Amino acid sequence: MGPENGExxxxxxxxxxxxxTDPYLRCAFNGAAQTALGVLGCALLAHSPQGCEYLVNNAFxxxxxxxxxxxxxxxxxxxxxxxHGGEDILxxxxxxxxxxxxxxxxxxSACGPEIVGDDIVAVCExxxxxxxxxxxxxxxxxxxxxxxxxxxxxxxxxxxRLAKKRGEKIPGSVCLIAPHANANPTWPADLTWVxxxxxxxxxxxxxxxxxxxxxxxxxxxxxxxxxxxxxHDAGQKAADYLFAAYGIxxxxxxxPLPIGMTNTQRWLAALGERFxxxxxxxxxxxxxxxxxxxxxxxxxxMARFLYRTPxxxxxxxxxxxxxxxxxxxxxxxxxxxxALYTSQRTVRELLDKELKDLGLNxxxxxxxxxxKTRAGLRExxxxxxxxxxxxxxxxxxxxxxxxxxxxxxxxxxxxINREYFxxxxxxxxxxxxxxxxxxxxRSKEKRYEAKW
Amino acid sequence: MENESxxxxxxxxxxxAKVETGEMIPKLQASHxxxxxxxxxxxxxxxxxxxxxxxxxxxxxxxxxxDFVRTRECCEMRGVPLEPTACTTLDESHIIYGGEGKLLxxxxxxxxxxxxxxxxxxxxxxxxxxxxxxESIAREAEKQVGCRVLALRSExxxxxxRSGYEDAFKLIMExxxxxxxxxxxxxxxxxxxxxxxxxEFNWDMDEIERLLSEIGIKVNAIIAGGCTVExxxxxxxxxxxxxxxxxxxxxxxxxxxxxxxxxxSRTGQPYGPEATKEWLxxxxxxxxxxxxxxxxxxxxxxxVEPDLAYLRQALAGKTAIIEISEFPGPIRALSLAxxxxxxxxxxxxxxxxxxxxxxRMPSIKYILETxxxxxxxxxKGLFRLGSFRSSKETExxxxxxxxxxxxxxxxxxxxxxxxxxxxxxxxxxPAFQPQYGFKGIRNIAALVRQALENKDLPRSRLFRxxxxxxxxx
Numbered sequence: 001m002g003p004e005n006g007e008x009x010x011x012x013x014x015x016x017x018x019x020x021t022d023p024y025l026r027c028a029f030n031g032a033a034q035t036a037l038g039v040l041g042c043a044l045l046a047h048s049p050q051g052c053e054y055l056v057n058n059a060f061x062x063x064x065x066x067x068x069x070x071x072x073x074x075x076x077x078x079x080x081x082x083x084h085g086g087e088d089i090l091x092x093x094x095x096x097x098x099x100x101x102x103x104x105x106x107x108x109s110a111c112g113p114e115i116v117g118d119d120i121v122a123v124c125e126x127x128x129x130x131x132x133x134x135x136x137x138x139x140x141x142x143x144x145x146x147x148x149x150x151x152x153x154x155x156x157x158x159x160x161r162l163a164k165k166r167g168e169k170i171p172g173s174v175c176l177i178a179p180h181a182n183a184n185p186t187w188p189a190d191l192t193w194v195x196x197x198x199x200x201x202x203x204x205x206x207x208x209x210x211x212x213x214x215x216x217x218x219x220x221x222x223x224x225x226x227x228x229x230x231x232h233d234a235g236q237k238a239a240d241y242l243f244a245a246y247g248i249x250x251x252x253x254x255x256p257l258p259i260g261m262t263n264t265q266r267w268l269a270a271l272g273e274r275f276x277x278x279x280x281x282x283x284x285x286x287x288x289x290x291x292x293x294x295x296x297x298x299x300x301x302m303a304r305f306l307y308r309t310p311x312x313x314x315x316x317x318x319x320x321x322x323x324x325x326x327x328x329x330x331x332x333x334x335x336x337x338x339a340l341y342t343s344q345r346t347v348r349e350l351l352d353k354e355l356k357d358l359g360l361n362x363x364x365x366x367x368x369x370x371x372k373t374r375a376g377l378r379e380x381x382x383x384x385x386x387x388x389x390x391x392x393x394x395x396x397x398x399x400x401x402x403x404x405x406x407x408x409x410x411x412x413x414x415x416i417n418r419e420y421f422x423x424x425x426x427x428x429x430x431x432x433x434x435x436x437x438x439x440x441x442r443s444k445e446k447r448y449e450a451k452w
Numbered sequence: 453m454e455n456e457s458x459x460x461x462x463x464x465x466x467x468x469a470k471v472e473t474g475e476m477i478p479k480l481q482a483s484h485x486x487x488x489x490x491x492x493x494x495x496x497x498x499x500x501x502x503x504x505x506x507x508x509x510x511x512x513x514x515x516x517x518x519d520f521v522r523t524r525e526c527c528e529m530r531g532v533p534l535e536p537t538a539c540t541t542l543d544e545s546h547i548i549y550g551g552e553g554k555l556l557x558x559x560x561x562x563x564x565x566x567x568x569x570x571x572x573x574x575x576x577x578x579x580x581x582x583x584x585x586x587e588s589i590a591r592e593a594e595k596q597v598g599c600r601v602l603a604l605r606s607e608x609x610x611x612x613x614r615s616g617y618e619d620a621f622k623l624i625m626e627x628x629x630x631x632x633x634x635x636x637x638x639x640x641x642x643x644x645x646x647x648x649x650x651x652e653f654n655w656d657m658d659e660i661e662r663l664l665s666e667i668g669i670k671v672n673a674i675i676a677g678g679c680t681v682e683x684x685x686x687x688x689x690x691x692x693x694x695x696x697x698x699x700x701x702x703x704x705x706x707x708x709x710x711x712x713x714x715x716x717s718r719t720g721q722p723y724g725p726e727a728t729k730e731w732l733x734x735x736x737x738x739x740x741x742x743x744x745x746x747x748x749x750x751x752x753x754x755x756v757e758p759d760l761a762y763l764r765q766a767l768a769g770k771t772a773i774i775e776i777s778e779f780p781g782p783i784r785a786l787s788l789a790x791x792x793x794x795x796x797x798x799x800x801x802x803x804x805x806x807x808x809x810x811x812r813m814p815s816i817k818y819i820l821e822t823x824x825x826x827x828x829x830x831x832k833g834l835f836r837l838g839s840f841r842s843s844k845e846t847e848x849x850x851x852x853x854x855x856x857x858x859x860x861x862x863x864x865x866x867x868x869x870x871x872x873x874x875x876x877x878x879x880x881x882p883a884f885q886p887q888y889g890f891k892g893i894r895n896i897a898a899l900v901r902q903a904l905e906n907k908d909l910p911r912s913r914l915f916r917x918x919x920x921x922x923x924x925x
Contacts (some may be wrong), residue, residue: 019561022540030512049489049607050488050608068844078609098839111577142513142578143546370534390518396533400764
């Protein structure tokens with residue numbers, strides 16, 4: 001079975017040819033908000049009607065902001081501002097916020113004001129002398145694309161406006177790009193694992209774009225020697241820009257992110273090789289694999305009983321592509337459907353390479369939506385789905401035994417962030433399978449009543 | 453009696469006057485951002501079974517609906533099957549050249565994919581501003597598919613959140629056929645949202661349906677809480693329309709009365725014995741079932757008599773400070789004020805945002821006509837930049853206000869830490885739901901008992917620190 005959509009250019013997300021879709025991804029405005037809210041000590045002003053504030057709230061939660069530290073504001077545009085323009089109300093709101101103890105105010109604009117031509121850049125330039133903090137306008141209307149396009153738009157603005165033109169290179173250093181373009185609902189744990197790994201290898205992190213990132217880190221990003229992209233869905237443009245503007249070399253390019261033993265080993269080896277830390281990398285691999293095997297020996301994951309069970313993977317490319325190998329190799333299931341939210345050429349190339357390498361030929365759907373996923377599930381009829389709560393409901397009526405919720409989880413709550421990257425990540429994914437296995441076996445009703 | 457954080461202290465009538473003259477409309481543009489018109493219109497439309505809400509816009513608009521309303525609220529919590537949340541995914545080229553062509557194709561595609569009973573096109577900011585003629589496309593598309601196709605102008609900037617509900621209810625009237633017969637002893641319940649399952653709090657609606665069923669009253673449709681297109685078509689055949697909350701049913705109730713002559717029972721939320729009696733009789737009397745209703749009421753009252761006696765004894769002479777900060781709106785606070793008064797307490801409602809008074813003007817006026825005009829206090833914290841929920845300033849102000857009165861009991865939720873007994877009326881704890889009707893009286897009595905009997909137990913330093921920081925104990 002081959003892929004469902006045609007060829008698309010690299011780095012650009014071509015809209016679906018369908019007229020009617022049931023999308024998984026939010027809009028560019030949401031992605032821009034998610035990126036801006038990853039900068040520490042700042043506030044965000046949505047120049048939008050009040051409904052768009054909910055997309056900001058979602059971004060706020062995704063970046064794990066604290067409402068005692070981060071303020072979000074909204075101009076709440078109504079008909080008057082759409083007819084007569086909303087620049088005055090934007091200026092008024094910025095003035096109202098002038099006493100906020102922040103170092104920057106990101107002003108992001110939604111569809112309405114962008115269509116009617118509000119010039120948020122000009123308003124910010126005019127108001128800049130009146131406020132103590134920096135004003136950073138990011139025109140990011142929803143119609144510019146998906147949340148991943150919004151992440152790219154915001155990263156572009158942030159880098160061009162905030163990064164100093166040059167900085168003394170710090171040898172063997174790295175900057176991290178787009179950790180938040182990751183459908184693991186507790187993705188900050190993936191970022192933490194990456195930072196701990198780099199620290200063990202003695203690799204300094206100059207900046208993270210973006211998660212709890214101080215402005216000073218972004219200002220000094222030119223000092224980084226290398227960049228590490230933590231998403232297959234967004235951030236490639238930022239990596240390309242950093243290379244073009246500052247000669248920052250992108251590393252670990254073209255290999256899946258470190259989910260599962262082989263992917264982690266490969267990713268760590270690439271890092272070790274680039275930074276002359278092969279021995280440390282090998283040690284981490286040996287130690288990590290030993291820990292995973294020893295833990296599994298004690299806990300006995302039930303995934304081992306699912307040998308060659310037909311599986312579907314429905315996720316973003318960041319989690320979905322590495323899962324293909326993890327599900328096939330480590331869990332010994334057989335992916336028969338891979339449906340990814342995105343469809344750019346880099347995603348296709350990476351997945352194609354993985355499928356060829358593994359000798360798999362599943363049905364592949366790029367840029368999937370809920371309808372296409374359901375159609376794919378109907379056609380392939382997998383027994384296990386690695387996906388979200390949506391697939392649990394989209395697979396009703398089909399003989400699916402387990403829906404392992406790994407992305408966009410609504411059924412289970414996580415108080416502690418759990419990574420999918422690295423060795424503990426393997427155990428976390430096994431745990432997801434185990435809990436689903438347990439629930440599938442759980443008695444739905446009692447056969448008789450007890451006497452007491 | 454006054455303190456410097458108080459910006460308004462008077463009664464509901466006086467607050468309404470200040471809102472009407474524009475004196476109390478919040479000056480800070482950035483404070484208080486409820487849902488937009490598009491969201492609320494979507495809520496109503498998605499409450500019809502087998503409907504495709506087709507959002508004519510980019511993907512951001514339907515996504516909140518898809519994640520929160522459809523997957524979590526409907527599929528996960530209310531046993532509703534996965535229904536589509538369709539979207540035309542407008543991009544820059546459609547903004548420049550228009551999206552009508554794509555919309556027409558999308559309707560046909562939606563019909564082919566989902567075989568719905570109804571397609572409702574919902575415009576959003578983009579399609580509204582560029583001037584796509586969604587109504588004409590709906591008319592054209594209807595000729596090409598096998599179901600009704602309606603269009604709703606629901607641009608987010610096009611009105612406050614209430615206008616989305618009202619316009620959607622108004623649109624639903626287009627589906628109502630002329631009556632072929634009268635359905636004896638049958639009503640519609642109007643104003644439900646968050647479908648397709650009855651209203652946002654199932655337990656309250658379950659209690660209402662239980663009581664109606666005891667009296668022998670049938671429900672044709674809960675509009676739009678999980679009703680079918682077929683039920684809506686027959687909606688004009690009922691004897692009466694009612695709503696569990698005067699506010700939410702009001703617009704559709706009035707319109708159906710005016711246009712179709714179906715009477716509408718104007719009653720408030722059934723909190724406490726008097727409001728519950730009034731609600732049931734408000735429905736039963738016009739149907740000629742008053743006698744049976746009185747029988748049911750008498751029987752139910754007897755069953756909750758120990759709870760009523762306890763509430764009278766526990767609340768008599770107390771000052772009930774009432775604050776609804778969760779799903780904030782004035783109607784529930786005012787219903788609780790009425791109940792507190794009925795049990796002998798002096799109700800003082802705090803921090804109902806003037807914005808919410810403005811949005812519910814007709815209902816507020818009706819409540820005043822019924823004679824309810826409680827004391828209201830608004831504080832500075834309500835008008836600060838950002839969200840007013842979980843605000844340390846409003847918490848500090850609440851604590852100061854509680855100290856101004858003697859013998860106080862707080863009706864709100866456990867997210868507040870005033871120096872008095874706290875009646876935790878959160879809607880997020882199913883253990884004490886419903887709060888409506890006679891079962892509600894039992895639950896409220898249990899909550900008041902917990903508050904009073906445990907008033908000296910230590911409150912959670914952890915939760916307080918979580919909500920308001922550790923700056924002040």
